[in-house]
Amino acid sequence: MQKPDNMCMAPWVHTYLSPQTERRMCCASREPAQNFEQYIDTSAGTGKYIPVTLEQHWNSDHMRSVRRRMMAGETLPECEVCNDRLLNVSVYRDYFSQLFGGRLDQIWDSTDPDGSTHMRPVSWDYRFSNLCNFKCRTCGDMLSSSWESEQKQNNMVDWTNPKNAWMRNDIRAEISHFQDSQIEAEFSEAVEQHRVEEIYWVGGEPLMYEQHWRYMQRIIELGDGEKLYARYNTNLSRIAYSGVDLYRDILTNIRDWQICASLDGTGVTGEYIRTGLRYDQFLNNFKQGLNIATNTRQMRLDFTLTLPGMTEVDAMNSLAQELGVEMLAKVIFSFSPDIVMSPLALPRHILDPWVDELAGRSAGAMRDVLLQLKNRPTFAEQWPDQYQEGLRKGKARVLQLEQIRTHSVTMTDILGPRPDVLEWWMKIA
Ligand code: SF4
DSSP states (O other), rough: OOOOOOSSSSHHHHEEEEEOOOOOOOOTTTOOOOSSOTTTTTTTOOOOOOOOOOHHTTTTTHHHHHHHHHHTTTTGGGHHHTTTTOOSSSSHHHHHHHHHHHGGGHHHHHHHHTSSSSSSOEEEOOOOOOOOOOOEOOOOOOOOOHHHHHHHHHHHHOSSSSSGGSSSSHHHHHHHHIIIIHHHHHHHHHHHOOSEOOOOOEEOOOOGHHHHHHHHHHHHHHHHHOOOOEEEEEEEEOOTTTTTEIIIGGGGSSEEEEEEEEEOOOOHHHHHHHHHHHHHHHHHHHHHHHHOSSSSTTEEEEEEETTGGGGGGGHHHHHHHHTTTTEEEOOOOOTTTTTTTTTGSHHHHHHHHHHHHHHHHHHHOHHHHHHHHHGGOOOOOOOOTTTTHHHHHHHHHHHHHHHSSSSSHHHHHHHHHHHHHHHHHHOOO
């Protein structure tokens, strides 16, 4: 059976759960929110907490509709991130095809005309909570408990926005209860029933989750390590937990693995972009991974291109070369004109020459991601009536965070060596 071009294996094999227990096809799909809107959702949720179990979700109206439309060869708007290569050039759908493409016949055999499937998820992206020890400027409260605490402590939460209701103490308690009871039960059942073939450990910070260490040890103990592929998206600040070493005790005992270690710049600029990063410690932990890696796909640098990160492109290229590793690159998602951390906040006449310069010295994914910026609308082009107000708001937020956090550099310092960019930044008021 031939796979329709835009059909994806994910709705038959994979399931995603956000730290607020929102369910989606995958972390890249753009779907309506259930309860609380996440950053790439297409519409707001109810603002109330009505959690959905995996059982309820897997063959829900929505999932059945997705499967029917995919099997009919439709191009789904929910999958525009893959269809239009919005975040990076190599798309998530291809990953699922590579790993699970052999199950196409099973899909056709197991799916009823209404879109229900008898297949069950074997590939998991369960984010057990938003627990994270970092406050990266590309991130936010939904994905980082440190962000959440900072927002609350500094009265920065907009309580009038229903999407923030999940941070209310009463709802927070309900979410925690659902996570501790239902979510743990779902995942633990899959582990015990040998139904975990692929895990994407993301967070929050997955290596801060005690669940990571507990479940990975259990999978190995059950003898299922040899069929497990584990991916990590981690800040790599911690590689051991209660005497268990990630490399020695976990990764050497599973079929294959990949660590995408997030780093958005080197040295103090990297530490500014990713508050919590200790650059030397990161490098040390990364090199330990390189010592046990058996192929070059296992340890990768994962770079998210930001405005301050533009000044770090050369340094990141050199670092990847020095370490002998591949670098993944994507650009920060800019869904509104106040995301001044995006290079697309720059006006076209400043952005394009800078991109050309950097792309000329880059290769692979980094070069692709840079050049893509020239085909994307800048904020001024996308939101001609709102972008100036957006930039003002975004800059005010950057300055506010600089007051709250202690870093040895500021955005002004970082942009300083680029006079045209600095002048543009200083004029935002
Ligand atoms: S096509 Fe892309 S966005 Fe859609 S489910 Fe597959 S991986 Fe997710």
